[in-house]
Amino acid sequence: MPRRKLPPQTPWTNTPDDVEAAFYDTLTSGNVEALMSLWAEDEDICCIHPGGQRLDGHAAVRDSFAQLLAGGGLQINAEVQHRWHSMSSAVHSVVERMQVEVDGQTQWGFVLATNVFVHTPAGWRLVLHHASPGVPQTPLDIILPGDVLH
Amino acid sequence: MPRRKLPPQTPWTNTPDDVEAAFYDTLTSGNVEALMSLWAEDEDICCIHPGGQRLDGHAAVRDSFAQLLAGGGLQINAEVQHRWHSMSSAVHSVVERMQVEVDGQTQWGFVLATNVFVHTPAGWRLVLHHASPGVPQTPLDIILPGDVLH
Numbered sequence: 194m195p196r197r198k199l200p201p202q203t204p205w206t207n208t209p210d211d212v213e214a215a216f217y218d219t220l221t222s223g224n225v226e227a228l229m230s231l232w233a234e235d236e237d238i239c240c241i242h243p244g245g246q247r248l249d250g251h252a253a254v255r256d257s258f259a260q261l262l263a264g265g266g267l268q269i270n271a272e273v274q275h276r277w278h279s280m281s282s283a284v285h286s287v288v289e290r291m292q293v294e295v296d297g298q299t300q301w302g303f304v305l306a307t308n309v310f311v312h313t314p315a316g317w318r319l320v321l322h323h324a325s326p327g328v329p330q331t332p333l334d335i336i337l338p339g340d341v342l343h
Numbered sequence: 344m345p346r347r348k349l350p351p352q353t354p355w356t357n358t359p360d361d362v363e364a365a366f367y368d369t370l371t372s373g374n375v376e377a378l379m380s381l382w383a384e385d386e387d388i389c390c391i392h393p394g395g396q397r398l399d400g401h402a403a404v405r406d407s408f409a410q411l412l413a414g415g416g417l418q419i420n421a422e423v424q425h426r427w428h429s430m431s432s433a434v435h436s437v438v439e440r441m442q443v444e445v446d447g448q449t450q451w452g453f454v455l456a457t458n459v460f461v462h463t464p465a466g467w468r469l470v471l472h473h474a475s476p477g478v479p480q481t482p483l484d485i486i487l488p489g490d491v492l493h
């Protein structure tokens with residue numbers, strides 16, 4: 194009996210944290226293809242950008258990130274503040290700190306995000322990114338521009 | 344050897360959908376005590392109201408709902424549009440339709456919510472409610488004021 198061929202595993206599929214780190218890395222690099230490879234293929238997926246409506250399915254999610262990253266990658270630092278993990282799903286509550294230009298000046302905007310991951314045959318994948326505008330909740334000297342996810 | 348006493352089960356703890364229905368029922372009735380009993384006791388909990396910062400822990404979450412419901416219950420209808428369930432956790436993406444008074448006129452506001460539930464010894468409980476302002480995505484004749492969660 195032939196062995197069933199398992200989908201290829203990649204380093205970023207090992208844990209939900211790996212997928213999330215790769216998600217923010219791809220936002221920084223502006224690589225839409227790499228970013229979309231982090232989402233589950235066979236599951237419903239959806240994405241809510243800050244102030245936006247809910248986008249359902251791969252095509253709508255891809256289009257939104259292609260538009261968001263058309264000018265290049267984002268300067269973004271993310272810190273996970275809550276984790277709820279089970280064997281096959283994981284939810285993270287994240288504070289994102291994003292560099293934005295306002296009237297020619299560099300400022301930092303805060304976004305609150307909920308990221309949901311499920312364990313698929315191909316490893317852990319993203320199924321939901323829900324982001325909404327936030328306000329600074331952490332002293333600025335704790336979240337520095339050089340900080341990374343972990 | 345004495346049998347370990349299990350926490351009391353209530354009808355609304357049977358499934359994540361039961362807890363969610365009870366959540367929106369308590370928002371409608373304005374019963375803060377009943378609403379807070381739906382949240383996990385021993386887990387980190389957090390809540391993000393539309394446009395608000397993240398509130399961590401029971402005291403902050405309770406205060407926010409006490410303030411929100413000080414004038415009475417909300418006219419709110421909710422429709423689950425995505426479900427990701429595992430044995431011990433569940434995530435729902437929900438569209439909430441809320442009756443609001445604007446300049447003396449009744450209007451319907453839309454909110455996008457992510458609700459996260461975990462299975463505890465006392466049954467299913469809420470651990471995260473992340474809500475952000477939404478826009479109508481569904482024709483108004485599909486979500487009517489009389490609609491309920493299921």
